[in-house]
Structure formats: C-alpha cells, structure tokens
Amino acid sequence: MPAPSSKHRANRPGVVLVADDDPVMRLLMVEMLDGVNLDAIEAEDGLQAVQLARECAPDLILMDVEMPHMDGFAACRAIRDSENGATVPIVMVTGGDDLEAVTNAYEAGATDFVSKPINWPILGHRVLYVLRASDAIVRLRIADAQNRAVLAAIPDTFFRMDQNGVYLDYETGHTGGRHIGNRRESASGEDFAADECVGKHVSEVLPRDIAERMLEQVEIALRIRQVRSVEYELIRFGQVQHYEARLVATGSSEVLGLVRDISERKRAEEQIRRLAYCDSLTGIPNRQAFLEMLERELQRSKIGNKKFAVLFMDLDAFKRINDTLGHNVGDQLLQQVSDRLRDTIRPSDLLSRGDSLTREGFDPRPDQGSNLARLGGDEFTILIPDLDRVEHALNVAHRVKDAMRRPFIIEGNEIFVTASIGISLFPEDGDDCNSLLKFADTAMYHAKNCGKNNAKLYSSSLTMQIMSHVKLEVGLRKALQNDELYLLYQPQLDVRSSEIVGVEALVRWRHAERGIISPTEFIPLAEETGLIVPIGEWVLRTACSQARAWQKLTRRPVRMAVNLSAKQFKDENLSQIVLSALHDTGLDPRLLELELTEGTLMDDAKATLATLEQLRGIGVYLSIDDFGTGYSSMNYLKRFDVRALKIDRSFISGLPQDSENAAITRAIIAMAHGLKMVVVAEGVETGEQLVLLEQYGCDLVQGFYLGRPSPAESVTGMLQSLWVPVAEK
Numbered sequence: 001m002p003a004p005s006s007k008h009r010a011n012r013p014g015v016v017l018v019a020d021d022d023p024v025m026r027l028l029m030v031e032m033l034d035g036v037n038l039d040a041i042e043a044e045d046g047l048q049a050v051q052l053a054r055e056c057a058p059d060l061i062l063m064d065v066e067m068p069h070m071d072g073f074a075a076c077r078a079i080r081d082s083e084n085g086a087t088v089p090i091v092m093v094t095g096g097d098d099l100e101a102v103t104n105a106y107e108a109g110a111t112d113f114v115s116k117p118i119n120w121p122i123l124g125h126r127v128l129y130v131l132r133a134s135d136a137i138v139r140l141r142i143a144d145a146q147n148r149a150v151l152a153a154i155p156d157t158f159f160r161m162d163q164n165g166v167y168l169d170y171e172t173g174h175t176g177g178r179h180i181g182n183r184r185e186s187a188s189g190e191d192f193a194a195d196e197c198v199g200k201h202v203s204e205v206l207p208r209d210i211a212e213r214m215l216e217q218v219e220i221a222l223r224i225r226q227v228r229s230v231e232y233e234l235i236r237f238g239q240v241q242h243y244e245a246r247l248v249a250t251g252s253s254e255v256l257g258l259v260r261d262i263s264e265r266k267r268a269e270e271q272i273r274r275l276a277y278c279d280s281l282t283g284i285p286n287r288q289a290f291l292e293m294l295e296r297e298l299q300r301s302k303i304g305n306k307k308f309a310v311l312f313m314d315l316d317a318f319k320r321i322n323d324t325l326g327h328n329v330g331d332q333l334l335q336q337v338s339d340r341l342r343d344t345i346r347p348s349d350l351l352s353r354g355d356s357l358t359r360e361g362f363d364p365r366p367d368q369g370s371n372l373a374r375l376g377g378d379e380f381t382i383l384i385p386d387l388d389r390v391e392h393a394l395n396v397a398h399r400v401k402d403a404m405r406r407p408f409i410i411e412g413n414e415i416f417v418t419a420s421i422g423i424s425l426f427p428e429d430g431d432d433c434n435s436l437l438k439f440a441d442t443a444m445y446h447a448k449n450c451g452k453n454n455a456k457l458y459s460s461s462l463t464m465q466i467m468s469h470v471k472l473e474v475g476l477r478k479a480l481q482n483d484e485l486y487l488l489y490q491p492q493l494d495v496r497s498s499e500i501v502g503v504e505a506l507v508r509w510r511h512a513e514r515g516i517i518s519p520t521e522f523i524p525l526a527e528e529t530g531l532i533v534p535i536g537e538w539v540l541r542t543a544c545s546q547a548r549a550w551q552k553l554t555r556r557p558v559r560m561a562v563n564l565s566a567k568q569f570k571d572e573n574l575s576q577i578v579l580s581a582l583h584d585t586g587l588d589p590r591l592l593e594l595e596l597t598e599g600t601l602m603d604d605a606k607a608t609l610a611t612l613e614q615l616r617g618i619g620v621y622l623s624i625d626d627f628g629t630g631y632s633s634m635n636y637l638k639r640f641d642v643r644a645l646k647i648d649r650s651f652i653s654g655l656p657q658d659s660e661n662a663a664i665t666r667a668i669i670a671m672a673h674g675l676k677m678v679v680v681a682e683g684v685e686t687g688e689q690l691v692l693l694e695q696y697g698c699d700l701v702q703g704f705y706l707g708r709p710s711p712a713e714s715v716t717g718m719l720q721s722l723w724v725p726v727a728e729k
Contacts, residue, residue: 014059019049036124046070073108080109140268157259170197242266282338290373309393311382312440316452318378344403397455418453488709502559505543544585561593589619649683
C-alpha cells in the first residue's frame, strides 16, 4: 500500500507500518488502526518492511515475528541500524508469550510486544499510547538538544569549593544571560556575582537546607573520588527553577562544581509522568496512579495500625447514554462526574499522601488529594485513609451517591444518572491491594443487584454468592454436553371438548451434584451469559423431534409450543435454525408454535416485524406468552399478526374471587377474539377456574388441574386416550 499523501496525513495523528505475511491479519490491523484514526501502510514480509520503513518514515511499526525472507526480529534489527530507524516505536506481534519470545523482541530493539490472539480494541488503545509516549520522548529529546546547543555556546556556571564549603572561585557564563540592574544573570540562571560568592561559605549564598546537602556531597566526593550531584530548586523571577550541581574532586581538599539549569528536563519528566499517571479524559489520576497510591497507603496503615476504606463507584446504565446520545456526550458526562466528585468530597475525607493531580497537571495544594481516580469506563475509586468508623465511609458514599442524582447539563440537555457504590475495609476485608479493590467491586455489583442507586459494604457472604454463581455458570455450560438438560411437556386442552390439542415444552436441569435446579434460577443465568441461545436451539430440536414421534405413533398431528427468549429472537440466524430443526426432524411447520413475550416483541418494533414476517413465511404458529404483563397496544397487536394470546397465570390465579382479574381476563378474551386470535389461559389450578373460563369463551387452557409438566412417556399415554385433531388455522 502506498504511503498516504502529506495532505491526508495532516488530518491523521500518525502513520503505522503493518508488516505481516498473513493478508487477513494485515486487513484486521488496518481496520483496527482506521478505527483509532491512524493511517496504515502494509508490508508482506520482513524485507519489504525494512524498505518501506526507510522510504516512508512511519510513526510506528507493527511487526509480525514469523515472516518469509526475513523474520520480524531480523527486520527490527535492520530498521534500528538504518539512518532514521533508531527512534521509531516498533511493536512486535508474536504468537508466543514466553520469556524467550519477550527477550528476543527486546534484544532485537522492539519498543513493546503483543501476543496472539490479539484483543483488537485493547491493541488500538495501546498503539495510541505508544505513539503518545514516543511523541513525548521526541519532544524531550528536542528540548535536550536545544539545551545542549545553548550550553555549548554558553558555558555552565562553575565554582571551586574547599572541603569546608567556602567558595574559592566562582565563574558565570559570559555569553548570553541578561542584565538585572547592575548585575548580569548567569547562563545557568543563577544571578550570583563572583564577588558575592568568593570567600563566602555556601550557607551564605544558598538556602540552609540546600547548603547542607551540598556540603554532604562535597564530603562524599572527596572521600570516594567519584562525581556526585545535588539537585535543588530556587525561586528566580517569580518562578521555580531547577538546578543540578555536579561535583568532582580536584585535589585532596577541593572540588570543582558545575551548575546547570535543568528546569526544562524537569518539566519534560513531569509531562511524561502526567501521561503515565493522569487520566487523559477527566484529568484525575488513572488506574496505575491509584494502585500505587493504594499500595503506599496499605503499607502506611500496616505500620501505623490504621484503617482505611476503598470505595468503588460505577454509573448505572451508562452504556445506555453512550448508545442513545453518543460517545461524545458520554465523555462530557464522565468529565462532569469527575468534577462533581472533586467538589463533593471534602478535604477531610481525602488527606493527600503525595503529589496531587488536576486536569492541568500536578497540583501542589494539599487539599486536592489524589485519592480519587478513574479506573476506566464509568468506574471511579475513592480512598478514605485514617478511617475511625465505618459510618464515615458510608456517609461519604451516600454523599457521592446523592451528588450524582442531580441533573448534569450537557449541550443544553438535562441528563440524569445514578451511581452504585461498593465499599471494602482494611484490614477487615483484606490486607492486599488486589483483594480490597476486588471486594469493593463485588460490593458494588451487590449494590446494583439491590436496585442500583445504592451503597453497600462488602461481606464474605457476597464472595460465596459470587462463587456459587460462577460455579452454577460453569455447570450450565457443561449441562448440554453432559446430557443434564431434559424436557417436560404440559398438555393444552380445548375448553369445549376437553380434548388435548397441543403440548408446551418446558426445559429442566438435573445437576450432577445439586439435583433438580429450578428454571427460575438457571434461565436468568442462561439469559445473562448468552447460553440461552444454544440451549434454546437444543430445546427446539428436541421438542420438534418429540412432536414428530407422537405424530407417527398416534397417526395424528401434535402441535408443539416452544418458548423463544429475547436473545434467540434477536439472533440473525433464527430463521435458519427453525428451518433446520423442521427439516431434520420432518415436522410440519404448522405443528410448531413459537411463543414470544410482549417485551420481546416491543423491544424493536421494526426489527420485530421483519423477523415475524420471516417466521410466518416458514409457516410456523406464533403466539404471545404471558400476555397482560407487558405494554402491547392494539395497534401493535394488529401489526404483529400473531395467532394466539396466552393470558398470564397471575390473572388466572385469583379467579373466581378476584373481580378485577376477572374483568381483565374477560377483556383480554374479547379483544383477542375481535382480532381473530385464539386465547390460551395458563395456570388453571381449580375446576371453578375452568368453568369460569369456559363461560368467558376462552379457547384453550393449561395448568396443574389439567395436567402437570410430565415426561414424554406420560404424555404419550394421555395423547392415546384423549385426542382431538388440531384445527387448521
């Protein structure tokens, strides 16, 4: 690929050379780079990579290790040996993550390395940060080169000093500098004249603390005969200037000192530190800064027998804001959240233990603690040191939570968010950083599960719950392959004839250790983890196969009802899965009923209509399950054109005593019949309910009174004794 034009490159932050013999990997890398606004040029092997590196001068190189003609290590060394290849960042992409692969990458001159398989979103951010760090280093080298040029033209200030700290000689640079009154500022920045220093003790020229450090290094330089240095700060012309005095023994009792202004170097180091420890979006400390600060606080508290708390805050439903309003609004919200956190937390809550950070840089004010940090995304942490009572941590958490509830004004719009906060305590909950942060995170998820907009303390029972949840998830992932899932079938009866006209398939799980696990426990877990999709496909195929078996046995059609979850319904392969199940089992599409909830149908009306049209084209029977608990309108019911409504069991359970449920049930039946839809009542448990539903004109019923969910063998007997053909719809 040719190098981008200079005009195009001006609108991009950098150009990356992608060297890989695999065209698919190159394509993926180019797509990844384009996603983070970077241009790319491509090389098919190591030789071409070296040639393009010399001709195009890329800002960064992504180099695969295994390539023909010249491998990545050899290409990296060749680029480093070229005229302009010494400083370009080279990130090696290796299939091995062992120590030898890492060592070979760095010995070849690599800046960094990544291992396959590649986490593409993380790699994009990693490339950006390597480019940013490289740019900072380039700026630092430019500044250093400028300083060297100046010092080459203007000699450093130098002095001779005896072992007692008395200046024997003092010479300032004679080129450059500026006049201040009747004196000339030295090239090093110090404005001391020779007659102010010669013959005087260092404590008469420099502040006492600096003079003491200078004398200490003079004594060491004379004793060990090696170069020593002293860095110090002086206020010059209203600004803090940094100096370095290098001392070398020139005799048994004298040293030669050279003073250099290192302010530019210090500022560059400070900028690099900001890049490493400051969150670029919000300006507050990032994860690395917080972890280091937490480690320092942990050691301090252990020595001083102190307590502290870690607060882990996460914004509720932040993803919804990003998805609906855009990432730009989401970024502005995070900035305002960090500002509000700083304003909400009092200085007494966060006693600073080190350098502070603000959006503009390091802030020396002691009341702006670095105890607040953004870990990433919408996750923030707060450290409360020297904790006297647990109530204090809870008070801080509730104050933060209440502050988040106030509206945020972004682009003229009010945005409302809430926060869930978890709290872990040292030493009660853990005595290492990872445990404290993990337990605070665990407590935060507990707060979300308790309704969000909440603050919860960590307890060991939460870990037990999570471990149980994880163990259950692992078991569910193995349930299919271990044949632990099975189906029960509940008959549906025609109200008028009392004959079985269909069955509903219900999945159950027989765990190897726990026995039968309730669907109310494992179905939500399957939904959460996405396992509901393969489980749902297994249910569909098994149910279709059983329906076909009953059809062959009784020589009569048997309609089989199967529930579809929201995730299944949104699966773009749903139609193909249904067609495949019908084809493989030989079941007539008209004998398959797919049940959908109101929430599933209403989630995305446009996409719903398209999927329903595909299913109707297959010829399957469609119904709405648990009707009455959602929010369907008459207009949508007409547009969806389903064939049946299943009244939720919550309306049937109160019959005949509950007059409100009775009125709702009558209304649903009348509405459905008006739309030419069949009505099925779930949860029929008494004869009175059955009689009442018959009076209301209900078409089909199912429930414990008519038949409990049973194995296929039991239903076979029922079908052979009670059967009426299914009417063609």
